[in-house]
Amino acid sequence: MSTAPTEAPLSPNVTDASLYLDGIPYDRFAEMRATPGLVWHDYHDGGFWAVTRHADVRTMSRDAEVFSSAVGHTNLWDLEADALEARRSLIDTDSPDHTRLRRLVARAFTPKNIRRWEDTVRVITAELLDEFVEKGQGDFVAEVAAPLPIRVILTMLGVPVEDAGYLVELSNFLVEGTGETQSIPPDAFGNTTELRLLPFNSPASHALFEYGEKMGEMRRNDPQDDLVTSLVQAEAEDGDRLSGSEYRNLFHLLVFAGNETTRTALSHGAMALADHPDQWQRVLDDPSLIESATEEVLRWSSPVMHMRRTTTKEVELAGTTLGAGEKVVMWYSSANRDDAVFDDPFAFDVGRQDNAHFSFGGGGPHLCLGAYLARLEIIVLLEEMAKRKLHLTRLGEPVRAPSNFVHGVLSVDMAVEARA
Amino acid sequence: MMVRIQVNQESCIGSGQCEMLEEETFVLDDDTGISQVVGTGLLPADRAEKVIDMCPGRAISLTET
Numbered sequence: 504m505s506t507a508p509t510e511a512p513l514s515p516n517v518t519d520a521s522l523y524l525d526g527i528p529y530d531r532f533a534e535m536r537a538t539p540g541l542v543w544h545d546y547h548d549g550g551f552w553a554v555t556r557h558a559d560v561r562t563m564s565r566d567a568e569v570f571s572s573a574v575g576h577t578n579l580w581d582l583e584a585d586a587l588e589a590r591r592s593l594i595d596t597d598s599p600d601h602t603r604l605r606r607l608v609a610r611a612f613t614p615k616n617i618r619r620w621e622d623t624v625r626v627i628t629a630e631l632l633d634e635f636v637e638k639g640q641g642d643f644v645a646e647v648a649a650p651l652p653i654r655v656i657l658t659m660l661g662v663p664v665e666d667a668g669y670l671v672e673l674s675n676f677l678v679e680g681t682g683e684t685q686s687i688p689p690d691a692f693g694n695t696t697e698l699r700l701l702p703f704n705s706p707a708s709h710a711l712f713e714y715g716e717k718m719g720e721m722r723r724n725d726p727q728d729d730l731v732t733s734l735v736q737a738e739a740e741d742g743d744r745l746s747g748s749e750y751r752n753l754f755h756l757l758v759f760a761g762n763e764t765t766r767t768a769l770s771h772g773a774m775a776l777a778d779h780p781d782q783w784q785r786v787l788d789d790p791s792l793i794e795s796a797t798e799e800v801l802r803w804s805s806p807v808m809h810m811r812r813t814t815t816k817e818v819e820l821a822g823t824t825l826g827a828g829e830k831v832v833m834w835y836s837s838a839n840r841d842d843a844v845f846d847d848p849f850a851f852d853v854g855r856q857d858n859a860h861f862s863f864g865g866g867g868p869h870l871c872l873g874a875y876l877a878r879l880e881i882i883v884l885l886e887e888m889a890k891r892k893l894h895l896t897r898l899g900e901p902v903r904a905p906s907n908f909v910h911g912v913l914s915v916d917m918a919v920e921a922r923a
Numbered sequence: 924m925m926v927r928i929q930v931n932q933e934s935c936i937g938s939g940q941c942e943m944l945e946e947e948t949f950v951l952d953d954d955t956g957i958s959q960v961v962g963t964g965l966l967p968a969d970r971a972e973k974v975i976d977m978c979p980g981r982a983i984s985l986t987e988t
C-alpha cells in the first residue's frame with residue numbers, strides 16, 4: 504500500500520455532503536485538475552486517489568482488469584465481505600460475472616431496441632406536462648422529474664399499474680437511504696434482515712426483494728412480454744445463469760438505478776432552460792437541436808458525481824504510482840467541466856458539438872445500461888415542451904440533496920406557461 | 924483507407940453501440956444478443972477507430988493483415 508504523498512500540494516475536501524448544498528464545489532475540482540498526478544484525499548475508513556481530469560477518468564474506466572468494481576465497493580466506503588456479497592449486483596461485478604449478467608439485460612436497452620418504448624414514454628410525459636401546465640406552477644421535481652422515470656421503468660418491467668404506487672413509495676424510501684437519515688424503522692415492511700446486508704441499508708430493499716420474488720414467481724407460471732419474464736426465463740434455462748440472489752439484486756437495480764439519476768438530469772435540465780432562456784429559444788426555433796441539447800443537459804447535470812474502483816495490482820495513472828488494493832475515485836462532475844476537452848465548459852450550450860461527457864461513465868464495461876432510455880426520456884420531454892411552446896421560470900432556489908454522490912435536487916418551484 | 928474489423932465474442936457485453944454506429948457492419952445475434960460482423964467487415968479507418976473506441980466491452984479490434 505502506498506501512503507499519502509508527504510508534500511501534498513493541497514488538502515482537498517470534496518466529500519463533505521454539506522458542501523453540495525450550494526451545488527458542486529467546482530473550484531475545488533479545478534484546483535485538483537491543475538495539480539500534477541493524482542490527488543490523495545483523506546476519507547473516514549481510508550483515503551482514496553481522486554481522478555479529476557477527463558483523460559484520466561477515460562483511461563481508468565476502460566481498464567476494468569486493473570480497476571475493479573468487485574473488490575471493496577463501488578462507493579467511497581468499504582463494505583464488509585458478507586454485506587458486499589449479499590448486496591452485490593451487476594454494478595459491483597467484474598468479468599466474467601459481469602459479462603454474463605449484463606448480457607441477460609443488455610438486449611432490452613440497446614439504442615435500437617429502446618426505441619420501442621418511445622410511445623410509452625411520450626404518453627406518460629404528455630400526461631405529466633399537461634397536469635403541470637394546468638396547475639401553472641409547482642415543484643418541477645414532484646410534478647414531472649420524479650414520476651416520469653419510475654413510471655417508465657415499471658411499465659418496462661411489467662409491474663401492474665395497481666402496484667405502481669407501492670413501488671414508487673419503496674423507491675422514495677431508497678432515495679432517502681442514500682442520505683443521512685431514514686424515516687422508517689428497521690423492521691418496516693416486516694424486515695428481519697440486518698440493515699447493513701441490504702442495499703442502501705434500507706428496509707425498503709427487503710420489501711422490493713420480496714416484491715421482485717413474488718412477481719418472478721408469477722411470470723415463471725405465466726410468461727409475458729416484459730423484462731421480468733426475460734430475467735426469470737434466463738434463470739430457468741440453466742440454473743447457474745442467474746442465481747436467486749442475482750435475480751433479486753438485478754430486479755432491485757433495475758427499479759432503482761434509473762430513478763434518482765434521471766430525475767436529477769430532468770430537474771437540472773429544467774433549471775438550465777429556465778436560467779438560459781436564449782438557449783431554450785434556440786431549441787424552439789430549431790428543434791433539430793434537441794439531440795445536442797439532451798447531451799448538454801446530461802453534461803450540465805452530472806447526476807452521478809463519482810464511482811469508485813479498487814486496484815488489483817500496482818499501476819501508474821497520470822504519473823502517480825498506485826499500489827494494489829487502493830481506492831481510486833473517478834469524478835465525472837469534474838471531467839464534465841474539464842477545459843482540456845470542453846470549450847467554455849461553464850457555458851450551457853444546446854448546440855455543443857462532440858460532447859464527450861462522462862455522465863454515463865467513462866466508457867468501460869459498466870457504461871450505464873440505461874443510457875439510451877434516459878436519453879429517450881430527456882429527448883421526449885424536450886420535444887413535448889417544444890411542441891407546447893412551454894416556458895419555465897424559476898420561483899426560487901432549488902433545495903439540493905446533501906450528497907457527494909448524486910447531484911440531487913429535492914425540489915424546485917417553477918412556473919410554467921405556454922406562449923404562442 | 925479501408926480496414927477490416929472483428930468482434931471478440933467473449934468480451935462483447937451486447938450494448939449495441941456498434942449496431943447503432945455502423946448498422947451495415949454489425950448485427951446483434953437474435954439469440955445471444957452478442958455482436959456479429961456481417962458482410963466484409965471493411966470500414967473506412969476513421970469510422971473503424973470510432974466504433975472501436977465506443978465499444979464498452981473493448982470487444983472490437985482490427986484484424987491482423
Ligand code: HEM
Binds near residue numbers: 595656757869
Ligand atoms: C440520466 C440518467 C442516468 C445516469 C446519469 C446514470 C449514470 C450511471 C453511471 C455513471 C453508471 C456507471 C457505474 C459504474 O461505472 O460503476 C451507471 C450504471 C448503470 N445504470 Fe445508469 N444512469 C442513468 C439512468 C439509468 C437508467 C434509466 C437505468 C435503467 C435501467 C440505469 C441503469 C443502470 C445500470 C443497471 C447500471 C449498471 C451497469 C453495469 O454495471 O454494467 N441507469 N449509470
